[in-house]
Amino acid sequence: MNIKALNPAARIAISGFCLSVLMGLIYAMLAIIMSINGGETLVPSLDKVQQKYAGIMIVSAMQGSMYEHVSEDESIEAVRQWVEAGTPESTYESHIVEIMNDDCTNCHSIGSTMTEAMTSIPLTTYQEVIQTTTKGQPWSKIAIQTHTHLFAMSLLVVILGFTLSFTQIFSWIKYLLISFAFLGLWGDALSWTLAKYFAFVGYLIPFTGAMLTGAMAAMAAIILLDCWVKVPLITELAGEK
Amino acid sequence: MRKTITLIAATVSSLILAPTLQAKPLGILENITTNDVITIDGIAESEWNAAPELSVVLDQTPYKPNNGFEGITKTTIKVRSMHDDKNVYFFLQWDDPTKSLNRFPWMKQADGSWKQLENKDDTGHDNTYYEDKMSMLWNIDLKAFDKKGCGAVCHMARNGKQKGKDDKAPGRKYTKPGTTVDMWHWKGVRTNPNAQFDDQFIDDNTDPEKNKGWGRHGDAKTGGGYKNNIADGKPAFGQADLAADTTVIVDSQKIPFSDDMDQIKRIPGIITSAFSGSRGDIVAKGVWKDGKWNLELSRPLVTTGEKADVQDVQFNDLKKTYAFGVSVFDNSQINHVYHNGVLNMVFK
Numbered sequence: 253m254n255i256k257a258l259n260p261a262a263r264i265a266i267s268g269f270c271l272s273v274l275m276g277l278i279y280a281m282l283a284i285i286m287s288i289n290g291g292e293t294l295v296p297s298l299d300k301v302q303q304k305y306a307g308i309m310i311v312s313a314m315q316g317s318m319y320e321h322v323s324e325d326e327s328i329e330a331v332r333q334w335v336e337a338g339t340p341e342s343t344y345e346s347h348i349v350e351i352m353n354d355d356c357t358n359c360h361s362i363g364s365t366m367t368e369a370m371t372s373i374p375l376t377t378y379q380e381v382i383q384t385t386t387k388g389q390p391w392s393k394i395a396i397q398t399h400t401h402l403f404a405m406s407l408l409v410v411i412l413g414f415t416l417s418f419t420q421i422f423s424w425i426k427y428l429l430i431s432f433a434f435l436g437l438w439g440d441a442l443s444w445t446l447a448k449y450f451a452f453v454g455y456l457i458p459f460t461g462a463m464l465t466g467a468m469a470a471m472a473a474i475i476l477l478d479c480w481v482k483v484p485l486i487t488e489l490a491g492e493k
Numbered sequence: 494m495r496k497t498i499t500l501i502a503a504t505v506s507s508l509i510l511a512p513t514l515q516a517k518p519l520g521i522l523e524n525i526t527t528n529d530v531i532t533i534d535g536i537a538e539s540e541w542n543a544a545p546e547l548s549v550v551l552d553q554t555p556y557k558p559n560n561g562f563e564g565i566t567k568t569t570i571k572v573r574s575m576h577d578d579k580n581v582y583f584f585l586q587w588d589d590p591t592k593s594l595n596r597f598p599w600m601k602q603a604d605g606s607w608k609q610l611e612n613k614d615d616t617g618h619d620n621t622y623y624e625d626k627m628s629m630l631w632n633i634d635l636k637a638f639d640k641k642g643c644g645a646v647c648h649m650a651r652n653g654k655q656k657g658k659d660d661k662a663p664g665r666k667y668t669k670p671g672t673t674v675d676m677w678h679w680k681g682v683r684t685n686p687n688a689q690f691d692d693q694f695i696d697d698n699t700d701p702e703k704n705k706g707w708g709r710h711g712d713a714k715t716g717g718g719y720k721n722n723i724a725d726g727k728p729a730f731g732q733a734d735l736a737a738d739t740t741v742i743v744d745s746q747k748i749p750f751s752d753d754m755d756q757i758k759r760i761p762g763i764i765t766s767a768f769s770g771s772r773g774d775i776v777a778k779g780v781w782k783d784g785k786w787n788l789e790l791s792r793p794l795v796t797t798g799e800k801a802d803v804q805d806v807q808f809n810d811l812k813k814t815y816a817f818g819v820s821v822f823d824n825s826q827i828n829h830v831y832h833n834g835v836l837n838m839v840f841k
Contacts, residue, residue, distance in 0.1 A: 320640075320641070320833060320834055321641065321644065321833070322640075322641075323636070323637035323640065323641055323645060324636065324637065324640075353648070354637070355641075357649070357651060358644075358647065358648070358649040358664075361649075361651050363651060363652060364649065365555075365556045365557040365663075366553070366554070366555055366556065366649065367552065367553040367554050367566075368553065368833075376651055
């Protein structure tokens with residue numbers, strides 16, 4: 253059996269699915285980039301990605317999504333040094349509280365009624381601020397993000413992989429793309445957790461992410477083409493195994 | 494091993510991906526040269542067609558009044574700018590479906606008494622009987638403003654306290670020690686009839702005993718200004734030609750209020766006259782038409798009044814980038830719609 257043998261309606265449905273996956277991947281990348289870059293659509297540096305997943309939570313936010321609200325880059329470094337020194341309360345009172353008041357607490361306070369108020373993450377007291385000084389993403393976020401990512405993406409990969417298996421491209425390319433997709437998915441999910449403990453793992457996340465999305469995009473594109481035309485260069489010749 | 498991977502990753506990062514830790518302005522206004530005469534009347538002459546337009550979405554508000562807020566919470570402001578060898582000009586236009594100029598009016602009651610209408614929220618500010626306003630802040634020497642714009646001077650109160658002091662106001666404006674920000678404040682009732690902005694500035698004062706407006710001050714003035722039209726719980730002044738839609742008593746035309754003003758049902762709550770001195774540096778005229786305010790203004794590129802160097806932005810280097818921010822007040826004393834980040838103006 254191959255995809256081309258399906259009736260046109262089935263091939264239209266498969267093509268629509270593949271196009272949706274490709275579009276979805278583009279918007280997913282955009283969402284990830286903007287979450288790292290504070291709303292900007294520039295390609296983030298590897299350091300920024302690493303900081304998001306492995307860095308000190310408040311420092312990562314000040315460098316990333318909250319960067320536009322930070323008055324001076326020196327403030328980010330001051331907070332980093334304070335956390336690495338063990339978050340002494342005396343330094344909080346003498347230096348950190350002013351940074352929080354200048355750049356954070358307008359929105360990050362329980363009583364804030366500003367448009368972008370973040371009342372769920374108050375930063376008005378020492379106790380509140382040190383809640384955000386752990387490394388990596390919070391467990392509450394990792395737990396939700398990891399399981400939904402695994403469930404949703406594995407389903408998509410299975411559908412794409414299963415459909416790919418009925419295309420006429422070389423078998424070794426099918427094995428490679430399906431394996432890459434799952435390896436990327438597992439690598440992504442595991443890296444989010446491991447980055448909390450091993451900072452260097454944060455640098456791997458862009459590569460595992462690229463592995464997953466690249467493999468998915470390639471599968472979707474190949475299936476889409478194979479529905480209607482012969483995919484150039486990688487299609488098995490008739491009778492070839 | 495970890496170090497090796499980190500080193501490889503960092504090297505790849507520096508080679509492939511450019512660092513993005515940098516401040517980017519929300520928008521850039523290109524100010525062009527004009528050799529034409531610009532009439533400040535709130536109507537765009539054809540010369541304005543040549544000026545590039547900067548469109549800015551204003552969708553942030555600082556607080557939610559406890560007695561409700563019917564003003565706009567989102568609008569788009571379009572800004573154009575030109576200059577000649579003496580002045581800088583701006584033409585601003587923003588959507589505001591209601592023309593609001595009914596600021597604390599006196600209304601004659603059925604029993605013949607007079608009542609000044611107001612509807613203040615729990616912070617002591619009115620959003621019902623007020624006026625439309627507009628504000629531009631220009632950085633003078635506050636470093637954070639170049640990145641954050643107006644957010645660099647905005648400090649919201651927490652639990653009724655500002656800098657540890659009891660304070661009912663939702664927020665205050667002040668700067669870092671030794672720095673100032675220029676504040677141009679157009680007021681539909683109090684300054685527009687005089688064809689002016691209220692030229693103000695923000696400094697580092699956080700002592701309400703020294704200045705009840707904290708860091709916010711009017712520029713030095715030699716005369717003029719506005720004041721409440723009140724004496725002994727009644728209007729202090731009327732005006733010979735008062736009409737139902739008169740919004741302000743012009744100081745030069747005021748006549749003492751008397752109880753025999755029976756034919757008048759409504760008396761404006763404010764008396765105004767044009768500022769003289771630095772506070773009146775900005776000539777302006779706002780015209781509301783078809784759901785939009787059109788505001789045209791001019792100011793000398795370089796001002797020379799008392800303390801002009803610390804109270805006014807000086808456009809004395811046309812190669813420099815000037816950081817600014819804009820906001821709009823819809824019939825509101827302090828609630829306003831603004832943008833995050835900073836805008837830049839460059840001279841072309």
